[in-house]
Amino acid sequence: MSTPSAAPHSRPRIWAMGISRLRDLFVDIASEYAGRADVRIVARGFDDAMQEIEAAGAERPDVIVAGGSNGAYLKARVNVPVVVITPTGFDVMQALARARRDGDSVALVTHGETPDEVKRFTAAYGVDVIFASYRSTEDAEQCVRELRERGVDAVVGPGHVTDLAERAGMGAVFVYSRTSVRAAFDTALEVAQATRAEGVRRQRLDNLLQHLRDGVVALDAQGRVEAINQRLAGVLGIDAASAAGVPLQQLAPDLASALPDTDGDTLVSVRGASYVVHRGPLAGAGPAAGTVLTFQESRAVERLDRTLRSRQRAQQFTARYRLDDLVGECASIERVRTLVQRYAKSDATVLILGESGTGKEMVAQSMHHLSARRDFAFVAINCGAFPEALLESELFGYDEGAFTGARKGGKAGLIEAAHRGTLFLDEIGEMPLPLQSRLLRVLQEREVVRLGSTEPTRVDIRVVAATHRALTEGVEAGTFRADLYYRLNILSIALPPLRERAADVMPLAAELLLQAAAREPRLVARVPGLQAATHVLAPVSEPLCRYAWPGNVRELQNVIERIAVELADADGDASVAFTREMLEVVAPELFVQSGRQKKGALTLRERSRHVEADEIRAMLAACGGDRDAACEALGISKTTLWRKLNTTQ
Template identity: 75%
Template sequence: MTPDFSAGSERPRLWAMGISRLRDLFFDIANEYGDRADLRVVPRGFEDAVREIAAAGDARPDVIVAGGSNGAYLKPRVAIPVVLINPTGFDVMHALARARREAASVALVTHGETPDELRRFAAAYGIDVEFASYQSAEDAELCVLDLRDRGIGAVVGPGLVTDLAARAGMEAVFLYSRASVRAAFDTALDVAQATRGEALRRQRLDNLLQHMRDGVVALDSQGKVEAINRRLAAVLGIDAMDAVGRTLLDLAPDIAAAVPDADGDALGSVRGVSYVVHRGPLATNGAAAGTVLTFQESRAVERLDRTLRSTRRTQQFTARYRLDDMIGESASMQRVRSLVQRYAKSTATLLIRGESGTGKEMVAQSLHQLSARRDFAFVAINCGAFPEALLESELFGYEEGAFTGARKGGKAGLIEAAHRGTLFLDEIGEMPLPLQSRLLRVLQEREVVRLGSTEPTRVDIRVIAATHRALTEGIEAGTFRADLYYRLNILNIALPPLRERQADLMPLAVELLLQIAKREPRLRVRVKTAEAAERALGGVAGELSGYGWPGNVRELQNVIERIAVELADEESAGVSALSGDELRLIAPELFETRQADRDDALTLRERSRHIEADEIRAALASCDGDRDAVCKALGISKTTLWRRLNGGGRK
């Protein structure tokens, strides 16, 4: 099939190189290929032809067509495909028949060894012919003179031989026909198309390699460079063009230690820079014929890993509360807001202290929203809500097969999920001792090791912890590590209980009622504004203010929920405010005299001691008064047991 070079593409350049009779035949046929190729007849041979090609530069041909000894001479000396003109059997038979008409004795002279098929052809047809061959122009002249001296009357051969025979007074018949030259031109067009396709493929591959951010080199089976991109060449301090054909280890001896011995990945250093080096096979027709090496800077891998992990956020890892959501204008709350704004500018670990229900997580989320980490994950976990084994896997993650039931492929822990963001550890005082040791390492080294793994993963997190207990008491009792406490308590915020900021109680109650009204259609029509909410709560303001609120804002929210249900009830549609008697029915605890009310003025540490004493008394009751058994069960000494029962402790 004739190659199809599209009209929009440059025509292939063919050079027909020949002298004497072959040159004349080229000129006769060249016009037939004018619309398919840029065909140039170059009347040069041997060394003159080599110089002509070298001088052409970028205008050199895609393919060369030549015959006989000229083509054989050019093939090893030029880096361009050379198509030889091969006479057909018909050419040989026709030329020999013409020669026999001119002389009784005929010789067939060819370049190189006479092909066996020609000898068999002559024998099959009973042709009496002398066979001779030559290697160079000098050989050709000697061969022709020898044939003349032996009485040969006619010579059949290529242009060089026939010219020599004519000068020697012999009959000369040119071997090549128009058909054989056309066949050579058609083959040259096929070769040009294939060569251009290969050049285009190589150019595209080279463009791909050059645009890769990683260093890439392809080696053959002997370790020689087939292709290398500029990025790696620059790292190695070599020229990409000059590197082709040379062994990589000769070009850069110091790279040997960085290259893996087998297919796979390895971490190595090249010129003082750390790289992840991948080695893979360079396959040809399904068989490995070499090696491909890629060099990726380890810092780039870390940056990509951080970006991927930070963008895999889900809704559950998003902070909802902001500083404006913290209601209250009391001096203590203004102090808290001031600390939040100040500490949000820092990346230091923070400890939030406060009773249950005072809004520790709201403060943590507000800090996150004000910090430079606001665009990344806010991951919260309650350390007291999980069994030890489950808490460990949730926090640190695990590899596939780490334990029975482990997810296929493993799972990233919450510490990894918080990468570049904030990790909020609520109720940190409830964390088991073994996990405290692992958490301490995370805080110190900023890396986490999954269960079942030995490889640490770097993490960039800010840790905020919260507790309703006095952690110093846990240190004394041996349930909390002192070194972890000092790691956590770099910055700290103490949240005041609701009973210590009475001025904020009613504004909080009004805001909570408005929030409930937004999601409750029946109440929304009645409580549309802050003024309406104040009126609705006006009849019970005294009762609300007179209560100690041991459950703080969370307990207040529960009571307001009950009030909202009462106000939204269809039977009380005409009621615009709740009375004290109605409040007594739905929230009787506000009117009960309890021990907690008498302990309102106690400090957090004092309340903690009361709770611990109650726990110890309960343990004594369950152990029938056996103090040794209680000390063993609680992990405390007899001295500590006596001090707790008597309300004592470190002052």
Template identity: 75%
Template sequence: MNRLPDPHSRPRVWAIGISKLRDLFRDIVGEYDGRADLQLVSLGYEDAVRELQAAGPQRPDVVVAAGSNGTYLKARVDVPVVLVSPTGFDVMHALARARRDAASVALVTYGETPPEARRFAAAFGLDLLFASYRSAQDAEACVLDLRDRGVDAVVGPGLVTDIAARVGMAAVFLYSRASVRAAVDTALEVAQATWSEISRRQRVDNVLQHLRDGVAALDAQGRVEAINQRLAAALGIEPAAAVGRPLAELAPDLAQSALDTEGESLESVRGVSYVVHRGPLVERGVTSGMVLTFQESRAVERLDRTLRSRQRAQQFTARYRLDDLIGECDAIDHVRKLVRRYAKSDATVLVRGESGTGKEMIAQSLHQLSARRDFPFVAINCGAFPEALLESELFGYEEGAFTGARRGGKAGLIEAAHRGTLFLDEIGEMPLPLQSRLLRVLQEREVVRLGSTEPTRIDVRIVAATHRSLTEAVDTAEFRADLFYRLNILNIALPPLRERQADIVPLAAELLYQAARREPRLAAHVGTVDQAARVLAGVREPLCRHAWPGNVREVQNVIERVAVELADSGESGARGAPVLTVDVLRTIAPEVFDDATPVARALTLRQRSRRVEADEIRAALEACGGDRDRVCKMLGISKTTLWRKLNAAA
């Protein structure tokens, strides 16, 4: 194991050599005082190996050695070994020195004689003998053989020159300060590169350890190259013990296909279910391994629930504005005035109107114009859920409140609307038991989750909507009178479409324009609301004559059919803007021409106002037990006025 790099320390280099090489190391050691911790080790072969193994934390980052000693170390230690290599100038200089004092010279090298040396001797006509050795024993035998052959001088490494001097031969050391210095410089570069690699690996390992998922990197044979603590703990082993072992051996439960293919699969490891993702490790364009990430399936499920919760929170926004309300009749103008006025208040609003008249659009417009516009707009249809589910959705629940309750509990929609607006659509369909709980929310401005005893304070503005007559529901005991009075503080009544016939064609034109924006084949011909109105000009009469019992929603359905028909006719080759004819409309929307559908008499604003007053008077009579004197006193009107208002709305 290499030591971890310290930014304040110097690379530790051991210069291993004996005899003359040791002397050269000693000559240059002072040059590296500020750059390296250069230590001289006068040992060779097995002694040097034992010294390295015993060094422990003080072991070097790199070793510098030469000749057979360096080759021996390189094969037996896991520390980088840099060999001292003689330069061409070293060889020439050593040979020149040897020839000055001897007639016969031999160049002895470790391993094969360098071809450059042979070419050099041939080029200059030098009479040289070349010899090589593989071990210390070979070196001694080689020198003795050269002596017996009459060689006077030997040029070679320190081992060879020591033997030659001992047997009475002249000897010239092959290495120079320059070659030794070059080897030490190379060793420093190797140490820096090693440190950089260790730092990179350490950084990658830190990243792996901080990942919440289990991660393993495998080589091409499926053996573990790296593994983080989370996965090692899941496998029940230490990370260091996993490196180098096949993952299939560490996790026998893993299917072999999970290790051979890319992608994702659901696997079981020691009884725990994991989502395993596999991706290739590519080096220089070649796949050299695989990286696997293990994520507990339970964590994936929790994350999915969290994301769904956040996405739902992001959906608690109002999309419609008051400008989206189409119509210029007096009734719609009055509605706009009420919305702008009521938006300045936090009082509860009850929006009444038939299905499809735009009650939710009014509720969203109230929110958009209010001081709560930057907070949630939460809408719930009280008639779309079973009673038990509606209760948990509205009020939320604590963990363990009922079978299947989510771990940690869940906040209800009333809590989700905190500081914003809660829109209770079809409030008339709310079950009576929930009406009592809602009444307390409105009175106390606090909500208690199912299974909890601790109330949570809330700050919400309530907007309710209904298509039913709540006063009649109160009369039949289907709706609580006290809740009705809590809801009916501010009141907005939306007229049905049959009472605002002048707005039918403008509304249809706007809806056709919106449909054309979604249909590329029609967009070129219906680029504005005016163009849409011209397309519908030929069917104005039947559109205005129809009663539209489904109100705006029914108009939207018919216009969608019109848009599809016009787009198809334009695609079939018709030139210019398409025009809708009565015959085409009769074909695609025959209900518009149904003579059995009565055209209701439009109610004036005064008539609608009378109906609202009558509803309020009936509710007051119900609350007072039919005591008309008490009702007149409460409302500040006479008995004659009471009788007249009730009959005027009949």
């Protein structure tokens, strides 16, 4: 059995209340509804039926089915929906035809006034019928006596009337049929389901109202309280349960007089505290539907404003690089610039592919600077630099008490910090599988759930991911989720390694030397500009361009930093360039032959791989970077294209 605090019972409870012949009809039909409702037949009427309902307590019915005067009596007195059985025109016609067999004079007795459609029906078919009606049990007895005195041979009516007619020696025909009772049961089921759905909706809305941190009250068009949450009731010092239906002017006259007449925000004082009150239409249906008022403490609004201002432009969440910082003139770099400008106009997720040190974050920051999100945060995190537990809390944040050592009040994660801006996930291929599932939900639903919380927070972010790994191989190996890969790989940019852009080595080196000189006061005079930096590095251009740079631009930057330090400590003429001998001292690795170079030519397999990769790159260039078109022209899949390009690196 369910209790008031228990969950709603699984099936609607229908009580069929009737005596005499109607009860027998209920018994015949009830089994047809056994699978859809809990049907209880109650052989009681009027006051006895009311007592049965009140005694049921929490087990009271969802809806009642009754006939005639009994139904009308209960409908006016119990707080439960009552479906009154209504005979159809066919029922009346059949009943009158049967009554004709018992005598020439026939009376049709109904509870309340005889419906006009019944009178029109009998007149249309030329049926001579005496119409009579009653409103109570006593009326029914008096009505039957009068009909007998008038010489009526047979009576058509509900169960109680036909019983009285039989006891008076007249013919009696029960007006209700199985069809009309079934129709009443069907209506009762619909009413029960609708009532239950409305009850659940109201309960959910009430729960929502009570859990809001702000005070809320809904008023009808006359200013009476329709709903109020406990938070506001406590502020006003009133009982929320008894406030419904009472005018706000009566509950809080000072507040009601201070409220604005038009929609919008205003500052009011309630029992010594200041509140920002927002007034708006209830359900958005205009002033006739009522008003909803929300109350926020002004101090809370001020604290929130300060927090938002302090976080909006946090230094660690800004993008430093722009597209002009991407140095190089080769075709592959020009293609990268074109894609960055094109993709900056979109909010779609971008996957940046390239070896370590090729400038993936620089490209991501450049894209952010060119996008509509440029005025908001650029949040970068290296997915391979944190243990799994720490990465989870850093990305998703946590609520107070989520784990031992959790900060009081909780902490917003980096995903929330990137709201309205860009979230850059570097080395996405290193992300643990459990976190991949959570990240997938963020990408799909654009909402994040903190550790220890069940409430999602909506976020508006643009996601840019980067990796030096072939994610398709991770998908095949089961270390990277396929659905996450396809969610990330909507737009993609492939960065070429430095060894494939030898013509850009010296311009890059000169730019890096100029940047190093700007940080070192002793080099300012020696390297005042880009032309001077190029001149200084000219004697070592051959070894710099010949080297394969496995660490790409990052390794070149390291070598240039060593050169800058050497130049800063060197004595003598400031116009003297950096020599090959000096380079051999600071960067001997540039002059050591690799194991492959010592052995001479590449192996046959290596040659084959490089030839295939060169052909693929040439086809990509011919197709303007369109991978689908290149794959179709070469007769290979996108997975094969990516694998063959990466096996030569």
